[in-house]
Amino acid sequence: MKSVISNWSNYPVREAELVSLRKECEIESLFKRGDVIARGMGRCYGDASLAPHIISTTRYNSILSFDPATGVIECQSGISLNELLEVFVPRGWFLPVTPGTKFITAGGAVASDVHGKNHHSEGAFSNHVLSLEVYTPAFGVVRCSRDEKADLFWATCGGMGLTGVILKVKFKLKRIESAYIRQKQIKASNLSEVLDLFESHKSFTYSMAWIDCLKKGKHFGRSILIAGEHAKTSELKRIRPDKYLFPARKFELSMPFHLPSLVLNPYSIKAFNALYYAKNLRKTTENVVPYEGFFYPLDAILHWNRMYGRRGFLQYQCVIPLKTGKKGLTEILNKINQKGMGSFLAVLKQFGKQESLIAFPMEGYTLALDFPIRNGLFEFLDRLDEIVLGHGGRLYLSKDSRMKPEVFLKGYPRVSEFLQIINQYNPNFTVKSDLSDRLLISKIN
Ligand SMILES: Cc1cc2nc3c(=O)[nH]c(=O)nc-3n(C[C@H](O)[C@H](O)[C@H](O)COP(=O)(O)OP(=O)(O)OC[C@H]3O[C@@H](n4cnc5c(N)ncnc54)[C@H](O)[C@@H]3O)c2cc1C
Numbered sequence: 001m002k003s004v005i006s007n008w009s010n011y012p013v014r015e016a017e018l019v020s021l022r023k024e025c026e027i028e029s030l031f032k033r034g035d036v037i038a039r040g041m042g043r044c045y046g047d048a049s050l051a052p053h054i055i056s057t058t059r060y061n062s063i064l065s066f067d068p069a070t071g072v073i074e075c076q077s078g079i080s081l082n083e084l085l086e087v088f089v090p091r092g093w094f095l096p097v098t099p100g101t102k103f104i105t106a107g108g109a110v111a112s113d114v115h116g117k118n119h120h121s122e123g124a125f126s127n128h129v130l131s132l133e134v135y136t137p138a139f140g141v142v143r144c145s146r147d148e149k150a151d152l153f154w155a156t157c158g159g160m161g162l163t164g165v166i167l168k169v170k171f172k173l174k175r176i177e178s179a180y181i182r183q184k185q186i187k188a189s190n191l192s193e194v195l196d197l198f199e200s201h202k203s204f205t206y207s208m209a210w211i212d213c214l215k216k217g218k219h220f221g222r223s224i225l226i227a228g229e230h231a232k233t234s235e236l237k238r239i240r241p242d243k244y245l246f247p248a249r250k251f252e253l254s255m256p257f258h259l260p261s262l263v264l265n266p267y268s269i270k271a272f273n274a275l276y277y278a279k280n281l282r283k284t285t286e287n288v289v290p291y292e293g294f295f296y297p298l299d300a301i302l303h304w305n306r307m308y309g310r311r312g313f314l315q316y317q318c319v320i321p322l323k324t325g326k327k328g329l330t331e332i333l334n335k336i337n338q339k340g341m342g343s344f345l346a347v348l349k350q351f352g353k354q355e356s357l358i359a360f361p362m363e364g365y366t367l368a369l370d371f372p373i374r375n376g377l378f379e380f381l382d383r384l385d386e387i388v389l390g391h392g393g394r395l396y397l398s399k400d401s402r403m404k405p406e407v408f409l410k411g412y413p414r415v416s417e418f419l420q421i422i423n424q425y426n427p428n429f430t431v432k433s434d435l436s437d438r439l440l441i442s443k444i445n
Contacts, residue, residue, distance in 0.1 A: 001017065002015045002017050003016065003017075005018060005050065005054070006312070007042045007044050007047070007048070007049060007050065008042060008044065008045045008305050009045040009305065009312050009313050009314055009315060009401065010310070010311075010312030010313070011046070011311070011312030011314065011373055011401055012046070012434070014047075014050050014434065016050060016051065016052055016053065016054050017033070017052065017053050018039075018056055019054070019055060019056065020055075020056045020057075020060075021055050021056065021059065021060045021078070021165070022060060023060075024060075024167060027055075027135045027165060028140070030053075031135075031137060031430060034053070034430050035052040035053055035430070036051060036053040036430065036431055036432075037049055037050070037054060037431060037432065037433040038054075038055050038057055038107060038111070038161045038166065039054045039055065040058065040077075040078065040104055040107050040108035040111075041058060041080060041103050041104050041105055043101055043108065044108070044112065045315045045399045045400070046314075046398075046399065046400050046401025046402075046435065047401050047434035047435045047438065048111075048160050048398055048400075048434075048435040049108075049161065050433060050435075051432060051433045051434060055165060056078075057076075057078030057105055057107050057165070058078045059078060060076045060078040060167075061075075061076055061078040061080070061083060061105075062075065062076045062079070063075045063084075063087065064076065064168065070172065071093055071172050071173040072172050072173075073088075073171060073173055074169070074170040075106055075169055076106075076167065076168060077105060077106050077107030077165070077166045077168060077169055078106075078107060079105060079106050080102070080103060080104065080106075081095060081098060081102040081103070081104055081109065082102040082103055084106070089245060089291070090179075090245050090246060092175060092176055092177070092245060093173040093174065093176065094175075094176045094230065094291070095173065095174075096122065096125070096127070096128035096173065096174050097109075097114060097115065097116045097118065097119075097122060097124060097125045097127070097128060098114075098295055099115070099116055100116075100296065100297075100347075101296060102295070102296050102299060103299065106166075106169040107165075107166040107169065109169075110125060110126065110129060110132060110157055110166055110169055111156070111158070111159060111160055111161045112158065112160065112360075112396075112397070113125055113126045113157045113360065113361070114398075115349070115360070116206070116295070117206035117207055117208045117228070117295070117349060118205050119349065119350070119351045119352055119354075119361055120198075120202060120350045120351060121202075121204075121205050121206075123352065124157075124158075124354060124361050125171075126157035126158065128171045128172050129157065129169060129170070129171045130145060130170045130171060130172065131143060131145035131148070131153075132144050132153060132156055132166055132168065132169055132170070133166070133167045133168040134152060134156055134163055134164045134165065134166050134167065134425075135164050135165045135167055136152070136425040136426060137427070137428070137431060138426065138427055139425065142164075142425070144156065151424075152421065152425055154358075155357060155358060155418055155421040155422065155425075157357075157359055158357070158358045159358050159418065159422075160358075160397050160398070160433065161433065162422055162431055162432065162433070163421070163422060163426055163431070164426060176230045176245075177230065177231070177232050177233045177244070178230065178231045178232070178233055178239075178244040178245060179244065179291050180230075180231040180235075180236060180239070180244075180288050180289065181206070181228040181229065181230060181231060181288070181289055181294040182228060182229050182230075182235055183226060183227070183228045183286070183287055183288070183289050183294055184226075184227045184284065184286045185225070185226050185227075185280055185284070185285045185286075186201075186225045186283065186285075187223075187224055187277070187280060187283050187284075188209070188221075188222060188224070188225060189218070189222050190218060190221050190222055191220060191221025191326065191329060191330060191333070192221075192326065193223075194209050194211065194348065195329075197209075201227045204227035204228060204229060205229055205230070206227060206228040206229070206294075207225065207226065207349070207350065208225075208347055208349045209224060209225045209226065209347070209349075210224050210226070210346065210347060211223040211346045211347070211367075212277060212346070213333050213336050213337070213342055213343055213346045213369065214269060214270050214273060214336070214337065214342040215273070216337055220330075221329070223348065224277065226294075228294055230291075239288075247290035247291070248290070269342040270342065273342075308370075308372045309372065311372070311374075312372075312373050313370055313371060313372045313373055314370070314371050314401060314402065315369065315370050315371075315399040316343075316368070316371065316384065316395070316399070317366060317367070317369075317395065317396040318367055318384070318388040318393050318394065318395050318396070319351060319360065319361065319362055319365065319366040319394060319396075320365050320366075320367070320388065320391045321362060321364040321391060321392050321393060322363050322365070324391045325365040327391070328365075328387060328388070328393065329367060331387045332367065332384055332388075341380055343371055346368070346369050347367070347368045348365060349365070350364075350365055350366075351364055351365070351366055356414075357414050357417060357418055358412060358415070358418045360395075360396045360397065360398070362394070364393065368396075368399070378402055381402065382404075385403065385404075385407045388411070389407060394412060395407065395411060397439075400435070403439070405438075408439045415441075422441075
């Protein structure tokens, strides 16, 4: 049966046949329909997990093994990070890398090679993956790792599901003493200051900055840098020992319906930014907070994507290499300022080095901006693309729904190597997505 489906940004929307994978033995028959793509929790923003036939993995979600001596876990690909946290945090283990939402699957974490606030210190998700099992159209189930079928491994990490369906993921969790984060927030009055703060806080495992992209003049790029470490029990003075791994549950709100798109405009965004910047009275604030508020502040409002109205929104996430990071960011923020195209949520992070075949991260700064869909937006983003490419940067496929094929090809210089591997494991593009069609990945030979 067909249903109407979209991912997190509610754009684009398409009709598709959605079937659930429950057991490994079902996978072959699910592939017979052709034009299939795997879908986790649909937290990519655009069209990466949309196709005429979609295989939903969320019911294929068991933990297969766990070694408490090493933290090595093997799980089915449809398990969510939320489910893993519920099981492992009380036992003193944490995810090695987590994005800004816990509502994604392990398969989605691999396919987008997700990054968190610790890319500069601990790399992307693939850094912690030991092996994968992938169902490929050409060879059925193939086990791959850095040492075994390494071509498939690297084309699958960040390969947006185009090598096949990831069935199992084996990776390493990390030890924590508590479920709390020792957090430090520092106000930066402009862009130069926040970039200096990233450097001087490099020793922190986690860091990111919220940036006010509508501020002009001497406060251009004013930000709040938020850095953190997993708190040691010796640092939890006001918390009872029996609560070290069991913080009070967060109260969750839900956005019950789509807001009218007029609610988010340059005036409301400026007002929000001013309030957010003023919330910390002191230049530096230090405190201890439960991990959920630190890693997943947006998850506290379920369906917050409805805030952008029925037309949906786009997230624009780019990375600018370190060498010209400040110049590139200045040019992008200037362009946003000139056009008054403010983003309600603008997040800046620092990436460390990463040798990628097709994954997004590279050493530099990544900026993520949300824009409600409105007239002129696509043309405006084309101008931002020119700036990003001019600095040798690229856009994140997992957030994209509008970049042109030439922008993809220029940003990802190893596409032909990636395609050779795809040709081997998924020769006739039995597996493909609206993203791969749009970027012509499934059409280039
Ligand atoms: C609020 C929010 C914050 C976010 N923050 C970050 C962040 O900080 N860092 C970051 O990197 N990302 C971030 N993301 C993006 C998100 O982490 C990725 O898009 C992730 O891949 C979504 O996983 P999913 O399970 O929902 O997969 P989907 O969104 O359904 O699919 C994403 C891609 O993974 C593929 N895929 C999924 N499962 C499989 C499988 N079993 N086998 C093969 N391919 C598969 C799909 O085909 C698709 O190409 C954020 C998203 C949201 C909504």
